Structures are given as structure tokens and as C-alpha cells.
Amino acid sequence: MSTRLPPTPSPTQAILRTPLGRVRGLGSAKEGTDHFWKQRITGVANIMLVTAAICILVSLIGADYATVRKTLQKPAVAILLLMLVLAGMMHMRLGMQTVIEDYVHSEGSKVVLLMLNTFFTIGIGLTCVFAVFKLSFGA
Amino acid sequence: MADSKVVDPRPLSPHLQIYRPLINMVMSIVHRITGVALYFGTLLLAWWLVAAAQGPKYFQFVSDVFGSLPGKVVLFGYTWALMHHMFGGIRHLIWDTGRGFDLTTVDRMSWASIVASVLSTALIWFAAYGLR
Numbered sequence: 001m002s003t004r005l006p007p008t009p010s011p012t013q014a015i016l017r018t019p020l021g022r023v024r025g026l027g028s029a030k031e032g033t034d035h036f037w038k039q040r041i042t043g044v045a046n047i048m049l050v051t052a053a054i055c056i057l058v059s060l061i062g063a064d065y066a067t068v069r070k071t072l073q074k075p076a077v078a079i080l081l082l083m084l085v086l087a088g089m090m091h092m093r094l095g096m097q098t099v100i101e102d103y104v105h106s107e108g109s110k111v112v113l114l115m116l117n118t119f120f121t122i123g124i125g126l127t128c129v130f131a132v133f134k135l136s137f138g139a
Numbered sequence: 140m141a142d143s144k145v146v147d148p149r150p151l152s153p154h155l156q157i158y159r160p161l162i163n164m165v166m167s168i169v170h171r172i173t174g175v176a177l178y179f180g181t182l183l184l185a186w187w188l189v190a191a192a193q194g195p196k197y198f199q200f201v202s203d204v205f206g207s208l209p210g211k212v213v214l215f216g217y218t219w220a221l222m223h224h225m226f227g228g229i230r231h232l233i234w235d236t237g238r239g240f241d242l243t244t245v246d247r248m249s250w251a252s253i254v255a256s257v258l259s260t261a262l263i264w265f266a267a268y269g270l271r
Contacts, residue, residue, distance in 0.1 A: 095174050131188035
């Protein structure tokens with residue numbers, strides 16, 4: 001979370017370490033392109049998963065409970081929903097993290113909101129996972 | 140340092156209120172707004188899945204809420220936000236390859252994603268209700 005650069009080295013040390021050299025590799029936050037890359041992977045996954053999920057949801061409009069239940073119990077549908085929830089929650093968490101870091105500058109509120117972001121996405125995600133499991137395996 | 144009071148306010152560079160809104164700028168803002176809306180919108184998906192897992196009675200209640208006029212308005216907005224964010228995201232993936240940065244292409248891709256988001260939302264709702 002801290003994005004501070006290490007202190008500028010003394011002139012004698014700086015001979016071989018330029019500022020550019022110091023931020024290369026994994027950068028000052030030591031996570032490199034991790035955030036960017038995960039946002040992209042989950043984004044690409046979501047294009048496919050959301051499209052498939054919309055087709056399923058549209059096919060269930062107006063269907064009775066028994067049909068909805070039977071559809072959501074199909075392994076392919078259940079697995080698709082689980083993947084959608086996983087990729088969706090990761091994508092949401094990273095996106096909201098960026099929004100918070102952009103607009104909330106007071107350190108206390110920022111840390112609290114970043115925690116709430118994690119709690120919310122994992123909470124919602126596992127609730128969905130539980131519901132899908134209950135539909136598939138429950139009584 | 141963050142809490143230090145600025146005695147003499149420094150001049151600020153021109154910002155949102157100054158610039159004429161450009162389409163790519165509007166798209167960028169809407170991309171973020173739709174992202175935040177979808178974030179909280181997943182509560183609806185979770186509610187629906189929980190209702191389906193809960194049983195017929197509660198599922199019927201949630202279906203009625205979603206099927207009411209306000210429910211449909213919210214779901215319609217949710218669909219459009221999802222489509223807009225998806226096409227906006229595809230635009231970002233194209234940019235990630237280093238392509239499409241000249242101003243003409245930027246403007247064209249902006250308008251194309253707006254048109255695509257409206258058309259796909261219309262298509263989804265036509266498939267959901269128009270074909271029945």
C-alpha cells in the first residue's frame with residue numbers, strides 16, 4: 001500500500017543507481033504490474049463469463065421455480081457461476097481499490113475503506129458461492 | 140505533511156469545470172461510475188442466487204420485486220451499465236496492445252462503444268421480453 005520510494009542514496013551510492021534504476025523491476029510498491037495484470041485477466045474472463053451468464057439469465061425470465069432450480073443445478077451452469085463470481089469479485093475489488101486510492105487521501109479513512117472493500121467483495125462472493133453449492137448439493 | 144494548512148492558496152491548473160467535455164473524457168468518467176454501480180449491483184445477483192437456494196416462496200418474492208416496474212428499471216440500468224463497462228473495457232484491452240491512440244480512433248472507439256452498449260442492452264431485453 002505504501003508507495004514511497006526508498007530514500008535517495010548519498011551521492012557516492014548514487015553513481016551506479018539512477019532513480020529510474022531504483023524503480024525498475026517490481027517498482028517502489030514491490031508489486032510490479034500485479035494489479036494491472038490481474039485486472040486485465042479478470043476483465044477478459046468476465047467478457048466471456050458475463051456473456052454466458054446473461055444468456056442463461058435471459059433464458060430463465062418468466063420460468064417457474066422448479067425450472068430455475070434445475071438449470072442452476074446443472075454442473076456446467078454452477079461452475080460457470082462460480083467462475084463468474086470469482087473473476088467478478090477479484091475485478092471489483094481491484095477496481096474499487098483504485099477508486100478509493102484516487103479519491104480518499106486521509107490515511108485513516110483510506111485504510112478503513114480498503115479493508116471494507118475486501119470484506120464486501122469476499123463476503124458477497126462467498127455468499128454467492130454458498131448459494132450455488134446449496135442449490136447443487138443441498139436438500 | 141498531508142494535514143498542513145495552505146496559507147496562500149496556490150493557483151490550480153484548469154480542471155473539470157474548465158475543459159469542454161470531450162467524448163473520451165466522458166467515457167472515462169462513465170466507465171468508472173458504471174464500475175462502481177456494478178460493484179454494488181452484484182448485491183442483486185447475490186440476492187437472486189440466495190433466493191433460489193432458499194426455496195420457492197422466497198424466490199417468488201424476489202422474482203416479483205425484480206419483475207415490478209421499479210425492479211425492471213433498475214435491472215435495465217444494470218444491463219446497460221454492464222454493457223457499457225464491458226465495451227469500455229474492450230477499448231482498454233485494445234489500447235493495452237499499443238493500438239488506437241490517435242485522436243480520430245479514440246473518438247471513434249468511444250462512440251462505437253456507446254452505440255454497442257445501447258444496442259446490446261436493447262438486444263438482451265428484446266430477447267428477454269420481446270420474443271415471448
